[in-house]
Amino acid sequence: MKHHPSSGRGPRKGSPEVLALSRRRLKLLAVVWLLSLAGVAGRVAYLQTAKFDNLRQLGRRQQVDTVTLPASRGRIYDRAGRELASNVVRDSVYAVPRAIRDPEAFARRVGPVLGMDPAAVVDRVRRGGYFVWLARQIPPEAAARLRELDLEQELGFEPEERRVYPAGSLAAHVLGFTGVDNQGLAGLELQYEEVLRGRPGRAVRVRDGLGREILEGRQVLSPGRRGSDLVLALDSVIQHVAERELERTVTQYRARGGAAVAMDVHTGEVLALASLPAFDPNRLPENEQAWRNRALDSYEPGSTLKLATVAAALEEGVVEVRSRFTCPGFLRIPGGYVIREAHGEAHGRVDLAGVVRLSCNVAAAQVGSMLGPQRLHHFLTRFGFGQTTGVDLPGESAGILRPARQWSGTDPYVVSIGQGVAVTPLQLVRFVAAVANGGYLVRPHLAVAVRDPDGGLRRLDAGERVRVLSPAVARALLRMMEGTVTDGTGTAAAVRGYRVAGKTGTAQKPSPHGGYEPGRYVASFVGVVPADRPQLAIVVVVDEPRGAYFGGVVAAPVFSRIASQALWMLGVPPSESTPQVVRHRGGD
Amino acid sequence: MTSAQRKHRTYPVLLPKEAGLARPQARRRPPNPVARGLAILVLLGAPLLGHVWLESQAAQAGYRLRALRQEVAELERERQALRSREAALRAPDRLERVAARLGLHPPSPEQLVAAVIPADLAPRPAAAPAQTWWQRIAQVFRDPAASAAEPERP
Numbered sequence: 241m242k243h244h245p246s247s248g249r250g251p252r253k254g255s256p257e258v259l260a261l262s263r264r265r266l267k268l269l270a271v272v273w274l275l276s277l278a279g280v281a282g283r284v285a286y287l288q289t290a291k292f293d294n295l296r297q298l299g300r301r302q303q304v305d306t307v308t309l310p311a312s313r314g315r316i317y318d319r320a321g322r323e324l325a326s327n328v329v330r331d332s333v334y335a336v337p338r339a340i341r342d343p344e345a346f347a348r349r350v351g352p353v354l355g356m357d358p359a360a361v362v363d364r365v366r367r368g369g370y371f372v373w374l375a376r377q378i379p380p381e382a383a384a385r386l387r388e389l390d391l392e393q394e395l396g397f398e399p400e401e402r403r404v405y406p407a408g409s410l411a412a413h414v415l416g417f418t419g420v421d422n423q424g425l426a427g428l429e430l431q432y433e434e435v436l437r438g439r440p441g442r443a444v445r446v447r448d449g450l451g452r453e454i455l456e457g458r459q460v461l462s463p464g465r466r467g468s469d470l471v472l473a474l475d476s477v478i479q480h481v482a483e484r485e486l487e488r489t490v491t492q493y494r495a496r497g498g499a500a501v502a503m504d505v506h507t508g509e510v511l512a513l514a515s516l517p518a519f520d521p522n523r524l525p526e527n528e529q530a531w532r533n534r535a536l537d538s539y540e541p542g543s544t545l546k547l548a549t550v551a552a553a554l555e556e557g558v559v560e561v562r563s564r565f566t567c568p569g570f571l572r573i574p575g576g577y578v579i580r581e582a583h584g585e586a587h588g589r590v591d592l593a594g595v596v597r598l599s600c601n602v603a604a605a606q607v608g609s610m611l612g613p614q615r616l617h618h619f620l621t622r623f624g625f626g627q628t629t630g631v632d633l634p635g636e637s638a639g640i641l642r643p644a645r646q647w648s649g650t651d652p653y654v655v656s657i658g659q660g661v662a663v664t665p666l667q668l669v670r671f672v673a674a675v676a677n678g679g680y681l682v683r684p685h686l687a688v689a690v691r692d693p694d695g696g697l698r699r700l701d702a703g704e705r706v707r708v709l710s711p712a713v714a715r716a717l718l719r720m721m722e723g724t725v726t727d728g729t730g731t732a733a734a735v736r737g738y739r740v741a742g743k744t745g746t747a748q749k750p751s752p753h754g755g756y757e758p759g760r761y762v763a764s765f766v767g768v769v770p771a772d773r774p775q776l777a778i779v780v781v782v783d784e785p786r787g788a789y790f791g792g793v794v795a796a797p798v799f800s801r802i803a804s805q806a807l808w809m810l811g812v813p814p815s816e817s818t819p820q821v822v823r824h825r826g827g828d
Numbered sequence: 829m830t831s832a833q834r835k836h837r838t839y840p841v842l843l844p845k846e847a848g849l850a851r852p853q854a855r856r857r858p859p860n861p862v863a864r865g866l867a868i869l870v871l872l873g874a875p876l877l878g879h880v881w882l883e884s885q886a887a888q889a890g891y892r893l894r895a896l897r898q899e900v901a902e903l904e905r906e907r908q909a910l911r912s913r914e915a916a917l918r919a920p921d922r923l924e925r926v927a928a929r930l931g932l933h934p935p936s937p938e939q940l941v942a943a944v945i946p947a948d949l950a951p952r953p954a955a956a957p958a959q960t961w962w963q964r965i966a967q968v969f970r971d972p973a974a975s976a977a978e979p980e981r982p
Binding site: 322323324326327328329399404406407408410476477479480484736737805808814 | 901904905908909911912913914915916918919920921924934935936938941
């Protein structure tokens with residue numbers, strides 16, 4: 241190596257040696273640069289060709305996905321257009337686990353706001369990924385507090401519709417409730433799920449590296465269509481009256497529960513359907529027993545079924561209105577059993593109207609035995625017992641009506657007084673409505689119309705009316721039922737200013753071990769008002785009242801209070817003349 | 829020098845272009861690299877700048893649109909909440925409690941009277957006021973479909 245003589249440090253700047261060295265270095269750098277570029281280009285080529293499909297799929301999975309756009313659920317209105325079920329928008333909160341560095345610290349901040357155990361939050365966050373729900377449809381205050389935590393990377397909010405029932409527990413058993421994804425789970429919400437839920441839409445969502453959605457990247461593939469609204473026959477005010485009066489009695493008699501149904505006798509439109517115990521569908525109770533709709537549950541009806549026995553006998557012609565029976569207070573029947581009167585009294589000679597008015601067990605059993613098992617079973621089936629009514633509510637019981645061939649010798653006697661058979665309050669009120677409307681069995685129904693999102697109103701089919709009684713028999717039976725209220729076991733059902741027809745019922749509850757439970761009764765009353773121009777059929781059933789237990793004492797007053805207020809609400813003018821009510825019996 | 833001696837006079841003559849006669853051309857200067865660079869920058873940069881400007885405008889519009897959508901969603905949310913609140917306030921149970929507090933009760937049956945109104949005394953709907961000539965002429969030109977689509981007013 242040559243050295244510059246003057247400096248002694250090496251070749252001088254700009255000397256040929258230095259230039260040659262620089263050139264070599266530049267060449268080396270260029271080679272390295274080109275090799276690096278070639279490497280990158282090769283890698284790009286490899287990724288873009290050999291791995292193209294895999295990487296594209298992977299990228300799409302991470303960044304692009306298809307989401308369902310939930311359709312707004314249709315609302316439910318009563319007959320006067322009052323809102324019974326609607327929706328409000330609430331925020332649902334999700335976490336982005338990939339963006340959370342310290343799950344414990346995150347949980348300590350978020351958990352208390354959501355009312356969640358921090359350990360539960362940590363569990364969810366540790367699942368990893370880009371998305372995990374923390375809480376759905378939280379209150380607005382909680383959402384505001386979460387936003388103040390300044391956790392934009394770690395937390396996300398998704399607006400969702402939440403079903404709300406503005407009137408609280410009103411008609412809860414009718415309306416039912418929905419799940420967290422707004423799917424119908426009970427009542428009309430379940431029955432009309434197809435109508436109410438609408439059609440969800442679909443959209444493509446693009447997410448950033450942290451899994452958060454890039455809003456500008458959202459593309460709607462198919463817009464959703466909101467659900468149709470449901471218009472009910474139910475009247476909120478009459479429903480409230482029925483619930484209030486039933487609750488007052490259930491509380492007064494410390495009963496286990498009860499049911500009341502008010503129905504238009506001509507159309508089958510259900511104006512009120514109350515069931516106790518009640519619940520608030522906005523806050524579902526853990527006790528699922530409260531969800532039971534007792535109006536659709538079967539029970540042993542007792543004396544109210546005598547109406548069907550008498551109707552069948554008149555229709556079949558085995559008895560006449562003037563037929564008379566002897567009641568010594570008891571009746572020995574096949575099998576060694578004895579049928580007795582409720583109060584142990586002997587009615588002596590009673591006509592058919594007396595059977596209804598006094599609720600005479602002995603005479604009713606005689607009528608049943610005259611009909612025989614085949615004909616009694618045939619007519620009970622014709623009157624709609626032992627089968628569902630077709631009401632537009634899920635979970636309806638068909639009741640229990642064994643086939644006639646399975647009946648023993650005692651059955652015609654006991655079934656004719658409402659034992660050994662189970663009916664629902666709805667079946668009973670439907671039958672009484674047939675008596676009131678001249679003999680037609682109608683289909684009880686709650687929904688009367690569907691309003692489409694574009695505003696079109698479509699009336700729902702009310703079902704066919706089926707004649708089950710001749711007009712003469714229906715008229716005669718209605719007159720007999722009036723006697724129950726004017727001078728019989730149901731005088732407490734009288735409504736001032738209106739003529740009322742009805743029938744009391746007091747039934748011992750069957751024991752699961754056979755026989756009957758001592759001291760456990762179901763008190764009921766079913767009736768029609770006004771009896772001269774029938775409009776409403778109402779049934780009231782009170783389960784296991786304590787203290788008093790006769791239908792005429794416990795259930796009939798509820799009927800009276802519901803009927804008087806419902807008639808006023810409906811603007812039904814009072815009857816032109818009302819008979820004098822003679823209150824001298826304790827009821828049956 | 830004699831007077832016959834002629835004086836010099838100069839006349840302008842247009843001569844044909846000849847290589848030998850042409851003035852030597854000025855040597856062209858090489859273009860200024862800075863100016864050339866600037867020109868290229870402008871030519872290439874202007875569309876780019878325009879594109880960026882348009883993109884930013886679109887982004888701004890997108891932000892505005894997003895904000896407006898958010899506002900619409902918020903208002904819709906508020907409307908639904910208010911509607912639900914209104915329904916809750918009109919619930920029969922609450923109305924009854926308020927009415928009872930104010931001393932209001934449902935009428936007793938004795939307070940109810942069925943009034944039969946003879947047909948000739950029944951109230952009749954008020955007759956529509958007579959139209960003026962101008963209203964009749966306007967009606968001819970009015971689109972019947974448009975008026976049918978108008979919502980009914982309570």
